[in-house]
Amino acid sequence: MKYQSRKQAMILLADGTIFYGKAVANKEGSAFGEVCFNTGMTGYQEIFTDPSYYGQLMVTTNAHIGNYGVKNDEEESDSVKIAGLICKNFSYVPSRVGKSDSLENFLNENNILAISDVDTRALVSYIRDHGAMNAVISTEVDKIDELKKQLNETPDMVGLELASKVSTKEAYFYGDENATYKIAALDLGIKKNILRNLAKRDCYIKVFPYNATFKEMEAFNPDGYFLSNGPGDPEPLECAITLAKEIIEKDLPLFGICLGHQIIALSEGVSTFKMYNGHRGINHPVINHLTGKGEITSQNHGFAINRKETESNANFEITHSHLNDNEVMGIRHTKKNCFSVQYHPEAGPGPNDATYLFDQFIENIKQQKLETV
Ligand SMILES: NC(=O)CC[C@H](N)C(=O)O
Known part of the structure; x- marks a missing residue:
């Protein structure tokens, strides 16, 4: 041995x-x-x-x-x-x-x-x-x-901004430049499987550093915007919160996963909190309230968004909840083209029950294109 x-x-x-x-x-x-x-x-x-x-x-x-x-x-x-x-x-x-x-x-x-x-x-x-x-x-x-x-x-995780430690320093491209859809993705610590899932759906992606501005991202002329997963507390990420506000205000297609979801919530005044124990695993049960169906999901988060504040916020509808502890797992904007989930539809690792959310993002982009023609 x-x-x-x-x-x-x-x-x-x-x-x-x-x-x-x-x-x-x-x-x-x-x-x-x-x-x-x-x-x-x-x-x-x-x-x-x-x-x-x-x-x-x-x-x-x-x-x-x-x-x-x-x-x-x-x-x-x-x-x-x-x-x-x-x-x-x-x-x-x-x-x-x-x-x-x-x-x-x-x-x-x-x-x-x-x-x-x-x-x-x-x-x-x-x-x-x-x-x-x-x-x-x-x-x-x-x-x-x-x-x-x-x-x-050793600093406490609450209040700790860590996205800057893992984000790309320079913007880069992913996928086929002749693809049908162009996505501007904010890299707060993006997982490769998110990029793979978008590229597989005919997207060409420009990945931006965590502190990119709306102007910089808009210059790529994207069809949709994406806010990624990432480490640390979402609250100190003021630049990303401001960015989300601008994208939502302009009613451009926006999708957020995990940290990105928390940023979207914060941008509309819903607060986040540190969970007693996070959710980390590949068999977390989630209910989709729109379809009534259950999903087995991949999860990795130590923060979550406040349920009461989400429920009383007229701009949000809760679309998904965790079946173990009823934490909010997904939201959609009631007035703008924006939705997000707390869990990981890209899996990597985990089950693929929730990859339909990437299809949903493409549908939202198509819808927007039809409306602006
Ligand atoms: N996977 C993630 O994006 C995690 C988001 C955040 N860092 C949390 O722990 O809740």
């Missing part, structure tokens, strides 16, 4: 609780972030490379991680975005036809600290009971006091 004598490691939570494990491979050091857990049984590569997880320590609840390696075209961004990994069993020997590499090499190349052999069931139960909090994973198990001090200095 590889790495017979691995270093002892731990996860130290902000409230002082410690769970012990072992370092994956020969890695050493410490990594700080907000601890969260994902209940997906598969899709770890997509999860680890999802920019929305920037700044978070990921606990995976599946008992085995790494067993099918990694594959080049299955990443959701160019690098691993989680701050660190906590798992039960780490597989050093991947088994899968078509794999590009092992997860061990992939994490090493990205300089990500991972710890395994942690009682992840106990850890997840603990976080569920005590709520989201900061933590540190570390091999420096004899430096608890020092780590506690550093942990106290």
Whole structure:
């Protein structure tokens, strides 16, 4: 067996609780972030490379991680975005036809600290009971006091603007430039599968940095606007909120996913709040109020929009709700060409029940084109 004598490691939570494990491979050091857990049984590569997880320590609840390696075209961004990994069993020997590499090499190349052999069931139960909090994973198990001090200095997720850390610095293009529809997408931490889904629907996309202005985006002469997913608290993203306001005011086709959905809500005066525990997994049940049908969805969010304020806002209709806790999962504007969802219709990873939302966006664009002819 590889790495017979691995270093002892731990996860130290902000409230002082410690769970012990072992370092994956020969890695050493410490990594700080907000601890969260994902209940997906598969899709770890997509999860680890999802920019929305920037700044978070990921606990995976599946008992085995790494067993099918990694594959080049299955990443959701160019690098691993989680701050660190906590798992039960780490597989050093991947088994899968078509794999590009092992997860061990992939994490090493990205300089990500991972710890395994942690009682992840106990850890997840603990976080569920005590709520989201900061933590540190570390091999420096004899430096608890020092780590506690550093942990106290780790910024809280509430009020934290992180989109600027993962957004593209320069605008770029995606898809076929002769495609039928042109989309201007604001990159707050966009997942590749969103771009793939739009390109598949005959869209040519220009992806803009997180602080792009309406003027800059309008110059592309797009048929529709898109606000992406991304990490951190939506509230400090004033430039994106102003942008959403302008697009909505002008009644241009607008679609938002996750952080983008939260930005749309904020732009119309609906506030967001930090959930006690977020929703992260690939089997979250959602009801579509417009069709009465249920959907199994991919989710990753720690904030949500205020239900009461949404219900009493004449500009919004709630289109989707979470069937576990009734959080708002989707809205549409009652007067303008704008809708958004809190969950991930692009999956990556997860079920494809909700890809119809991309078709809806194209329909909204077509409608707008007919009206302006
Ligand atoms: N996937 C996302 O876009 C997440 C949005 C936001 N950072 C949240 O945690 O709620």
